[in-house]
Amino acid sequence: MAVLCVAAAAGGAAGEEARTAVTIARETYRGWPDTFRLTNAWLDARVVTAIGPRILDLRAAGGDNLFHVRDAEAGGRDEPQWMFRGGWRLWVAPETRATTYVPDNAACHAEIVDGHTLRVTAPPQPAAGIQKIVELQPADDAPCLHVRSRIRNIGRTPVTYAAWSLSVMRPGGRALVPLDVGPLDAFDATRKLILWSYAEIDDPRYRFGDRLVQIDHGKVAAAPPDQPGRRDDESKLGVDSAQGWAAYLVDRTLYIKRFPYVARATYPDGGATIEVYSSAEFLELENLSPLTTIKPGAELTYPEDWWLFPNVDLPTDDAAALDALQPFVARTRNVVGTGTTQHR
Numbered sequence: 001m002a003v004l005c006v007a008a009a010a011g012g013a014a015g016e017e018a019r020t021a022v023t024i025a026r027e028t029y030r031g032w033p034d035t036f037r038l039t040n041a042w043l044d045a046r047v048v049t050a051i052g053p054r055i056l057d058l059r060a061a062g063g064d065n066l067f068h069v070r071d072a073e074a075g076g077r078d079e080p081q082w083m084f085r086g087g088w089r090l091w092v093a094p095e096t097r098a099t100t101y102v103p104d105n106a107a108c109h110a111e112i113v114d115g116h117t118l119r120v121t122a123p124p125q126p127a128a129g130i131q132k133i134v135e136l137q138p139a140d141d142a143p144c145l146h147v148r149s150r151i152r153n154i155g156r157t158p159v160t161y162a163a164w165s166l167s168v169m170r171p172g173g174r175a176l177v178p179l180d181v182g183p184l185d186a187f188d189a190t191r192k193l194i195l196w197s198y199a200e201i202d203d204p205r206y207r208f209g210d211r212l213v214q215i216d217h218g219k220v221a222a223a224p225p226d227q228p229g230r231r232d233d234e235s236k237l238g239v240d241s242a243q244g245w246a247a248y249l250v251d252r253t254l255y256i257k258r259f260p261y262v263a264r265a266t267y268p269d270g271g272a273t274i275e276v277y278s279s280a281e282f283l284e285l286e287n288l289s290p291l292t293t294i295k296p297g298a299e300l301t302y303p304e305d306w307w308l309f310p311n312v313d314l315p316t317d318d319a320a321a322l323d324a325l326q327p328f329v330a331r332t333r334n335v336v337g338t339g340t341t342q343h344r
Contacts, residue, residue, distance in 0.1 A: 019141045022116055029057065031075020036110060036118050038136060042143030043308045045136065048087075049110040051077050053120035053134045056087035060143070060253050060310045068168045068282040079105045086282065090132050090149050091164040093268040093288055099128040099161075116140075129155035130294075144332070145306045153294040162268045163289040163302035167257065168282050173250025175215040175276050175285055176314070176325065178243045194238035194270050198230050205235065205278060209318025213239060215276050215283065216316075222280040233280040238272030245329055246274045248285050254312040257287060258305040258332050265290030307332045 020041040029035035032050040039045075039061070046057035057065045069086040076083060082101040091100050102125045109121045113135070122132040133150040149163050169175070182189030193213070195201065207214040215237075223231035244261045247254060267273055267290055277284040289302045309328060314321045 022138045022140050024112055024116075024118055030069070032056075032077070034107070034110065036120075038118060038138050038145070040138040040140060040143075043138065043145060045138070045145055047110075047118060047120060047134075047136060049108045049120055051083075051085075051105050051107070052089070053108050053122055053132065054085065054087045054089055054104070055136070055147075056085070058088070058145070058255075058306070058308070060308045063253055063310060064170075064251070066170055066248070066250060066253060066255055066308075068170045070281075077105055077107070079103065086168040088165070088167045090134060090151075091166060092128065092130065092151060092161040093164045093291075094162075095268075099125075100164075102128055124154050126154075128161075129153060129157070129159045130161070133299075143308045147304045147306060149302045149304070151294065151300040151302075153296050153298055156296055158293050158295050160291055160293045161300065162291045163300055164268075165257070165259070165287050165302070165304060167248075167255075167285045169217075169248050169255070169285055170250055171217050171220075171280075171282055173217055173248050173283065174314070174316075175217070175278075175283055176247040176249065176321065177213045177215070177239055177274050177276060178241045178245065178322075179209070179211050179213060179239060180241055180243065181211055192238075192240040192271050194240075194272050194275075196236040196238075199235045199237055203235055206237070207316070207318065209322075212318045212322045213237070213276075214316070214318070214321065215278055217278055217283045220278055220280050231279065234277070235279075236275060236277040238269055238275040240267065240271040241273050243329075245332070246276075246285055246287060247325065247328075248283070249312060249314055252310065252312055254307075254309040254314075254328060255285075256307040256309070256328055256332050257285065258307065258334070259287050260289075260303065262290045267291065305332065305334060 023039045025037045032048045034049045036047045048054045067087045073085045082103045117137040119135045124131045131152045131154050135148040137146040204219045223233040242261045247256045275286040292300045314324050
């Protein structure tokens with residue numbers, strides 16, 4: 001197993017995390033060779049490159065995997081159809097069979113850049129006219145993983161897509177999604193709660209507050225095993241939040257995704273910036289970039305920061321949960337950039 005260790009200076013300003021070593025190690029993970037394990041003092045992530053790119057394991061140091069991986073599909077590769085598998089994946093929206101569900105079952109190219117960043121380049125997807133590149137870097141001074149997704153137009157004509165970041169979370173936790181509140185006396189201060197056709201407003205998994213939507217996976221009832229088509233346990237909603245964060249709490253570990261919001265941009269699915277799909281098997285915490293027209297040879301870039309905090313308890317009351325979340329939201333409020341299209 002090859003290991004790269006990037007040492008950082010110890011110390012720092014009062015109240016800041018001490019700097020630590022970042023390691024990138026190559027290993028086999030659940031039957032997949034050429035997996036890269038990225039660590040710092042606070043977190044541990046495994047990036048599978050025999051397929052994908054996929055991040056199939058994310059955990060606080062010493063903790064359990066926060067992501068859900070389907071056991072029956074672990075270690076597989078080269079299947080002709082798209083495979084769910086689990087973990088984190090990069091999709092493109094709008095959701096269509098031809099462009100979104102292109103199989104990602106072939107080997108990717110991986111390289112370590114500047115000694116501290118793993119870059120994974122997927123094979124071209126001619127049907128969608130794109131190629132996906134994901135760059136990952138653990139912070140050396142915080143419980144944070146920087147994730148930068150790039151969608152390159154490899155065709156001869158412009159294409160319009162949104163980057164779509166899907167984290168498949170371990171069952172049994174609670175997703176927390178912020179709702180915006182504008183000026184109460186403004187006629188146009190509207191906000192959107194977007195429900196998919198198979199969502200039920202009185203579903204017990206949902207708790208709708210004035211400034212927070214909570215999705216409790218522990219309240220998702222299993223569907224009959226032989227139920228055809230869309231199952232009773234499936235549901236999905238979206239919001240048009242401008243706050244640039246979404247969270248999932250499971251077994252006292254808090255996962256916060258931070259991502260850019262672009263004002264006055266057009267987002268998919270009626271304006272959704274955050275979406276949550278849930279079934280009895282898992283919950284997906286999803287966030288999206290604006291719809292962007294990418295010229296040939298150009299890229300859509302979508303940066304995110306993922307933060308992990310162990311030993312966290314959050315009340316179920318909406319106002320109290322939001323108050324308890326505020327220190328974590330404030331602490332992670334680093335500018336992660338904006339989605340941009342740039343020529344190479």
